[in-house]
Amino acid sequence: MSKTKKKPQTLRRYVLKVQSMIALIIVLSYTLVINFYFIHGLDEANFQDLHLESNDFARQYQKNIDHPMPNNIHFQGFLDWKSLPVEVREHFAAFENVKKMAMDNIRLFSEDTFISWPEQAIFVIAQPLFDGKIFYLVRKINIKQYDALSQMGISKMFQLTWPIALIFLLVMHFSVQLLLKRTLTPFYRIGDWVESLTLENVEQDTPNFEFYELTAIAVQQQKALLRLSAMLGKEQDFLRHASHELRTPIAVVKSNSELLTRIFSSENNKDKGEQSLARISRAALNMQHTTETLLWLSQEHSIEQSNQQTLALVEIDLNLMINNLVEDNAYLLQSKKVKITLKLTPTHIKVLETPCRLILNNLIRNAFQYTAEGEVIIQCSQGLVIVENINISEGDFDHSGADYGYGLGLRLVDKIVNKMHWSYQNNDASGGRKATVDFRTSI
Incomplete structure (x- = not known):
């Protein structure tokens, strides 16, 4: 009981x-x-x-x-x-x-x-x-x-x-009552303040609760809610980034599945079927690696520990990766008059593969997404990659809040390069933008 x-x-x-x-x-x-x-x-x-x-x-x-x-x-x-x-x-x-x-x-x-x-x-x-x-x-x-x-x-x-003793007791009693009223009022205030705290107003300045101890409690409460807000923000970022990054491989899987259905109906298109299967396999592997990288970005421990646990340095053919990404994002250029210019020199570099792919995929996708008519130029030389898009269309694009590109995509790029200590620049260019990444400055 x-x-x-x-x-x-x-x-x-x-x-x-x-x-x-x-x-x-x-x-x-x-x-x-x-x-x-x-x-x-x-x-x-x-x-x-x-x-x-x-x-x-x-x-x-x-x-x-x-x-x-x-x-x-x-x-x-x-x-x-x-x-x-x-x-x-x-x-x-x-x-x-x-x-x-x-x-x-x-x-x-x-x-x-x-x-x-x-x-x-x-x-x-x-x-x-x-x-x-x-x-x-x-x-x-x-x-x-x-x-x-x-x-x-x-x-x-x-x-x-x-009578003197009674007067003393009364004076002491009322003095304590006044003291309680004076000291408990800030307690009620801090209670109301904590109850009114939300993720929207938690970063506002902490009110002055008159006593140092109460103000210290309020500051600690604010810090705790800020930590909670940061955790929720990371979860939301992960969901947004995952949704954003998985669109391309999902689109590849979907389009190539439809292509395979048409190809397998004819026995004369065996080579095209094998290419579609390769794209599907590559897209599935990209989704797996993307999920691992986004989880890695949300972790608190050091990069070295993360590298040992989830990601590994591998030697990659940077030109082959760029060609594959151009092919995977080509659906964004359908019905557009956009010329793709590749200036690639043979480049093999030892790097963390999935973060590198995420960065290049975002930059290439941004260039394709935000070019209605014009040219996209991609250069690669000894680990230095430059992606530039030149848009000659009269229409303007909203770069501030789109799910693709300059909103979410480039924020993810910023987080990755900051964590990996890669050299990165993204500047306005004539009719578009010019992004430069140097993978040779890796950790």
Whole structure:
């Protein structure tokens, strides 16, 4: 049987609970401290009185040894140890022989009550005189005699203390409430901001949430969503690139399949059938390699690791690859008055084959796609390939957002050459564009 999940408490309730506990502890501690200093102050006041009276008697005694002993309602004086009351000698035995002034006090508690309460307080000062005798000054306070007065004092103390304590608690409570309101407002703001984040507005500047910690959380949240946006962007790029790059081999497969159907109906076209089968096989292999390369482009790890895992350097005939790509993309020139000029010199180069084919395929397809009437010139010499299209048609082409060519195709070319560190230029030319790729600067 699963346990019921405990509902998390709110921050406001938690802070108020802690605040109440702390306030109660402070009030109790402050009460104890006040009580301590109150008792200590009373003791000091009694000792001050006894000390002044003792010093005065010592001066008078030095002038006249027959000076009368102080004896009144507040204290009593004694000139020798044996004359002291028995209870004083029992509790202050250390005062029998002193070399300098000493003072102490004691409280006597009742033993017949449930709560122990002091019944009597005794204060004693012992002061040596000039003739070697010791003067004792004793004050006894019978607490029972002051019971009514004490109760009145305690009552007044409670009447004063508890309102102060209540005011303190209220002030602390409202202060915490104001603090919570001040601090929780940015929390609510950051919650609303996170909820409003989308892939469209995530790159906007992070708002200022007043506190450094909250702003740092917002920045981290923004970075996390940006990483997610980048991942989604890579997936979308992969789908777009895959759709874009597979169009040509799919078109080749489709057209050659139709051609094969017509050819196989006649036994006299065996050579044409074999050529169509070769094109289909080449197109299928291109689709496989294209998919591998697009997956490779979407990976995060290093090129060297990618090369070892998915792609390998091979020696290729660059002229043969260009001829095959021209043949595969020839369907784009149907019903167009476009002349193809090939200026190729025998070139064998060791390179990553599929990225190289993707680049050349895009450049050749772009040139064919965006030439309505004119000439396409393709040059190859020692790993340097130049593809130039010259369009003499009066119509203009939209190069900004088309699925072919200058939109998606050349972005893919840019990504590949940047990752492979190949030298690449694509510039406007008379009536078209001129693209140059140097495969000799490969990694």
